[in-house]
Amino acid sequence: MSITRLRRPTLHATAIGGLLLSAIAHGQPASPGSPPHPDLSALVQCQASVEQFAGLTGAVDEPLQAVALGWAPRPRTNPFMAEYRLNTPVQAYGRHSDWLAISGGTVMLVLEQVSPQALAAELALEVVVDENGKFMAGRELVSRDWIDPDNGQVLIESAVIGVSTVASHVGKTLLGCTYSLDLPEEQPDSDPAPSED
Secondary structure (H helix, E strand, C coil): CCHHHHHCCECCHHHHHHHHHHHHHCCCCCCCCCCCCCCHHHHHCCCCCHHHHHCCHHHHHCHHHHHHCCEEECCCCCCCCEEEEEEEEEEECCEEEEEEEEECCEEEEEEECCCHHHHHHHCCCEEEEEECCEEEEEEEEEEEEEECCCCCCEEEEEEEEEEECCCCCCCEEEEEEEEEEECCCCCCCCCCCCCCC
């Protein structure tokens, strides 16, 4: 949500998913049994990688995997968010919550009785929107090269910490991290060669 982050071209979600699955396939081999427990605190605080974030997709796509992790699916009040009640609250930046939400490339804690403006100021975030009951602020914490293990293509791995509100969760504050793989910024063209008249 920083200005730099907003200007960088981002791959379509389907392309990102395919690249992340490729990265996981080149990592540790899958093991039978219960799915590994993700470090939700690290994920929410942008201290994880895109590969670790991609590990959450199984729980989102397969409710039984979520249950195996101790996540109880909550009724969806927002069609764009998968929500869970956790057996153990997660801590992030001094806040605790047992309410987890995942939307696209973002993993969030849903906080109650927390001012989004105060939390954003505490985390030194850039406010993007603060009007008509809608608040959104963020700051890019990670920006580094990510190399596709299949073809060597270089992308930018980005992690943006964010604080926001959403109309479907009145009185709640969302704190989380958005993970993405972005296309490198296009370099400006060099001065054109003089024309030959």
